[in-house]
Amino acid sequence: MKTVKVGIIGCGSIAQHRHLPEYKMNKEVEIVAVCDINEQRALEVSKQYGAKAYTNHEELLASGTVDAVSVCTPNYLHAPISILALNKGVHVLCEKPMATSKEEAQAMIQAAKDSGKKLMIGHNQRFVSSHQKARELIECGEMGRIYSFRTAFGHGGPEQWSVDGKESWFFKKNEAFIGAMGDLGVHKTDLLRYILGEEIVEVGAFVQTSAKEFANVDDNAVCVLKTESGIIGTLAASWAYVGQEDNSTIIYGEKGILRIEDHPTYSLIVQYATGEVANYELGKIQSNDEGGQDNSHVIEQFVDAIVEDKEPAVSGEEGAKSLSVILAALESHETKQMVSTFLAIKEAAV
Structure with missing residues (x-):
C-alpha cells in the first residue's frame, strides 16, 4: 500500500497540537502540504514538517499532490472546503462541528457518496x-x-x-x-x-x-x-x-x-x-x-479507513x-x- 499523502487546511492550535503530530507519528502517512491564510504561520508549520506551504486551499486541492486533508478551519468553512475536497477526489477528516446547518451536513455526506471518498468527523x-x-x-x-x-x-x-x-x-x-x-x-x-x-x-x-x-x-x-x-x-x-x-x-x-x-x-x-x-x-x-493522553486516535482511525477501504469510525452521517x-x-x-x-x-x- 502506498503512503497516504496528507494536507492540513488551517494551521491553528488543533492542527498544531493534534493533527500534525499524530500524522507525523503514523508510518503510513506523509505530510506534503499545509495551508493557512496567515502566510507566516503556514511557512513556520511547513518548515517544521517539511511540507509545501499554501495560503489558498483551492490551490492546494488543485495541485493533485494530496490523497487526504484535515479541515481545521473556522466552523463556517468546514462544509465548503470539505465538499470541494471530496469533489476533487480527496478524502476528508473534518473537525467538529462538521457544519453550521443540517443542509450543509447533508451536502457533505452527498459529496462523499458521489465521490466515493472517505468523510470522517473528528469526534475523539x-x-x-x-x-x-x-x-x-x-x-x-x-x-x-x-x-x-x-x-x-x-x-x-x-x-x-x-x-x-x-x-x-x-x-x-x-x-x-x-x-x-x-x-x-x-x-x-x-x-x-x-x-x-x-x-x-x-x-x-x-x-x-x-x-x-x-x-x-x-x-x-x-x-x-x-x-x-x-x-x-x-x-x-x-x-x-x-x-x-x-x-x-x-x-x-x-x-x-x-x-x-x-x-x-x-x-x-x-x-x-x-x-x-x-x-x-x-x-x-x-x-x-x-x-492527558497524547493520542486522540482520530488520525489513526481516519488513515485506517483509507488504507483498508472501510467506513470511517465517525462517518458524516454520525457527525x-x-x-x-x-x-x-x-x-x-x-x-x-x-x-x-x-x-x-x-x-x-x-
Whole structure:
C-alpha cells in the first residue's frame, strides 16, 4: 500500500497540537502540504514538517499532490472546503462541528457518496478508553436499564490555547456560528449517543453569553436531553470554568452508577447497587490540562479507513446526528420550547 499523502487546511492550535503530530507519528502517512491564510504561520508549520506551504486551499486541492486533508478551519468553512475536497477526489477528516446547518451536513455526506471518498468527523471522545469501557458495560447489560445521565465539558475558554487568543475566530459568530455548545457540547452529544447506543430525540436548552464580554457567541449552555427509549439527562458546556477542566459523565442505571472521568486517578468508577465498587485506571482523557493522553486516535482511525477501504469510525452521517442535537439546542433557546431532533436524525440516516 502506498503512503497516504496528507494536507492540513488551517494551521491553528488543533492542527498544531493534534493533527500534525499524530500524522507525523503514523508510518503510513506523509505530510506534503499545509495551508493557512496567515502566510507566516503556514511557512513556520511547513518548515517544521517539511511540507509545501499554501495560503489558498483551492490551490492546494488543485495541485493533485494530496490523497487526504484535515479541515481545521473556522466552523463556517468546514462544509465548503470539505465538499470541494471530496469533489476533487480527496478524502476528508473534518473537525467538529462538521457544519453550521443540517443542509450543509447533508451536502457533505452527498459529496462523499458521489465521490466515493472517505468523510470522517473528528469526534475523539469515542476513542477514550473509559468511554469505550462504559459503552461495553451498558451494552452487555451490566448496568441494567439506564435511567438518567449528566455530562459536562467546561474550561476557561479558547483564548487560553488558541493561537489568536481573544482575537480568535472562536468568539466571532460569523466565523464560528456557535460558541461553547459547538466547541464542547457537540463532543458530549456525540459521546452520549455512542455510550448509550441510541439517539437523542428531544432537546430543551438555555444557550447564552455571560462570561466573555468580548464574544458574540455563547459561552454557557445547559441542556435537558431525552433519548428514544426515554432516558433523560443534562448536558452542560461552558467556557466559564475558571478552575480545573471538567470533562465528566455520570450514567445512572438500574444496577449501578458509572462515574466517567470524574476522579483524578480512576477514569472509570462503577458503583454497584450491591455496594461493590470497581475502580478502573485506564489513563487520563485528552484535555487542555497537562497529563492527558497524547493520542486522540482520530488520525489513526481516519488513515485506517483509507488504507483498508472501510467506513470511517465517525462517518458524516454520525457527525450530522450529533450536529442535529446542538442545532435543536439553539432552536430551543430561541423558541423557549422543547425541540425534536427526530426528523434531522432520519434525514442524516438517508
